[in-house]
Amino acid sequence: MNSADASLSAPSSTVSERATPREWAALAVLTLPVLLISVDMTVLGFAVPHLSEDLAPTSVQLLWIVDVYSFVLAALLVTMGALGDRVGRRNLLMLGAAGFGAASLAAAFAPSAEVMIAARALLGLAGSTLMPSTLALIRNIFRDNVQRKFAIAVWSSALAGGSALGPVLGGTLLEFFWWGSLFLINVPVTALILVLTPFLVREYRATHPASIDAVSALLVAAAMFPAVYGVKKLAEHGPALLPVVSVATGVLFGYVFVRRQLRSENPMLDVRLFTIRAFSVGVWLNLITLFTMIAALFFLTQFLQIVLGISPLWSGLALLPGLTLAIAASLLAVGAAARVGFRGTLTAGLALMAVGFMVLTQLPQGSAAVAAVGFAFICFGMGLTQTLTNDAVVGSVPEQRAGAASAVSETGYELGAALGIAILGSVLWASYSSKLHDVPGVPGGAMESARDTLGGAVQAAESLAPDAANGLVSAAHIAFVDAIHVTSAVAAGILVLAAVHTAWTLRGSTTV
Template structure:
């Protein structure tokens, strides 16, 4: 990192430089992409009913619209994190911001599901440059461990803050404008980043980056894409030869990728970081949390709008308390980390997440608004407590010059968890919905075919039916969807409980770096 100008950093005890005004102003800029991506994910969930009505995607296309962004992003995060270490993290951030704006414009004007899927894939390509850049720049701006933990809390709260802002802004947009407007809100944020980042954020890169290995890049993509394809096809169509072969091919390429990284002098991904227990557990915890949380937004937003009949704006307001509490919990984690072990805080957070999912299993087809408000609040308090400390553990385990690689691993866990959450739990929900819906008396076969695709498809199909048949179809579809949501929430609760047990056992007695005495912390960063 380039030397700070006089007055921008002040010495701290133990020789640690303290961040100055420019660093804190730069933190605000680095939080903007986090807020933006969180808004984008939340808004898209609320736009699903509108997309279903306008573009009429199949169930498979709808899942691709939602998760292709995360799959492409996850496949390229490692490469982009390492690329940022080499060409400059701020430069990569600016390139990605411009690309994200262009892709958002394309998505907003997509005329078909196929075009929207392609635009979302381009958003994933651009997004892969944003997240590792922001977190790795933060790692090099804040060298003092306590300042860094607070900065990570601010950064992490951007996810919850964006999720809180998204439903309000998105709900208003969806009630007044075309669904494409939810992508256009990205443009002013990207413009602000392009103007402010060169002024407030110093460039940083690995001074000895080594050679970028094209074979490793190809293996990382080759491991991700066939495995993802196989998982999706198994979830959608059941057991078949091609999906199994695809998953096997992905696993073989993943093993080849890991082996190559261990042999290279300058690996694309420093897999030896996983030998650090705090790092490995933190990455796994992030993946499992996001896996469950993104799936919850996928079905909760549809439940509020299509089962309970709440408008997008009021559905967003209903989720606002939980999202605001998540922001508060991120900062509470900073104080709690000084008194409790890392494992204890993570277990408490995950227990709250599991309790939220168990509450959702009791949601009725009518009058379930307050139960969802409370359950979603529990979910988000738990996530806020957990993710600040897991991200700090991930960054602390890596030396500053490898911050991009460590950040990319963290973000890969986030994005892969998000993609798998929709692909797997979303597919479980879709399958349960189809099985439970069955046949409805008085509804013609062609209308039933559309109704079985998605709950939004059932609402659209009911519009062309006589009132009695429409009422019967809607009642059956809402009941089937709610039953599927119960099953999906129970599975998510089990996943989170497994993550809590893992963290409690493996991190027993381990403390956050910010709670250690100055001498011990000096070597950690």
């Protein structure tokens, strides 16, 4: 650890402060919001075909339905992390749980794509209070380093467990109920959080909390939204003046935000945390792993349900082995790091994810097995990295900064999920559209709808003569699988570069 690392890292405790049974019970409660958010993130992928049919969104609206939640959440996490340090992390957790339940009801009964986008944005607002609160509270509750690492491994496995539960639960609900039931399942979980948290989780506030700076909060949002919008448009349509200016505007506001924090005596976010190598690598890898994994889930659920015609329930079961491996990898990560080191375990996890995407570049037209194998590699590699990155973030900073550190970590996590859909999703649709050529007997309007989304192709085929319909669906399926090959190759390349960068950045490092 260099001098910057040492000056900002948490001091080692000379007294073992072992957790009590109540604190282990509190950990169980703190896994509920993580399950809630991870289920919500993965279950939505299974609803995409059904949302496309009932709400008839355009391709851009469909992308916003999926990722606006993460954009709003990422823009507010830093502010909410600082707010939790001031008003109490438990208080903020309970407020967010109540809001998440209410927004879930609005999403469940959304009558249009526009209302669904608004409801998902409200879910992001409520969700921004949950994730940093849970991770910061774990940092507060578990003072012993060994117990903290295990607690974060449990937290990370709950994150992976929610991802595993989402497809199976979503598939089961869609087998028997309408897509709104996917949001209604959030309501009893939020009620359970509200009932149990006051009894089992103690309140924690920072002794010297960061200031709640309204200007800084606005700067974060002003940096986030133009940059993300510009990246989305560049991915969809290529270089153009408006998206380039939008990205530049976001970067400019981000620069102003950083300068303001450096000049403040009590900054909302201490950007010097990024001089800690373990912290900065942890945030970066949270972004990269979710960027690629969520994109894979986005296109594989459509492949299984629309291309292969598998029911939602069996589609979820096809992905369950990989997502279950993510839970196992989360619990194995601490032991693996003790044997081969922090750097070696992270690099191996990224390499395994890259292998999974390389498998998907060879995905045949009709094989659920190859899809499941590729996804298993992706999830196992992600599980290895997530436990270590989250412990790196909260374990490498002083306790007083746990809320801010957790918020930055989750910003990387949620922004990665959003950008995965925005960028890799746009790569997928651009490739699909370019590969879907005119089909004999299909009029221009139907071809235009078919090129918009895969669901649009299926809907357009319903109004055509049998030969033209079969030709259109077949061509759309071939184009979509080809697009998966292209998108998977891009994701694999990104992960290889991330593995090389991680190995280089952490050279000489042993443990967090």
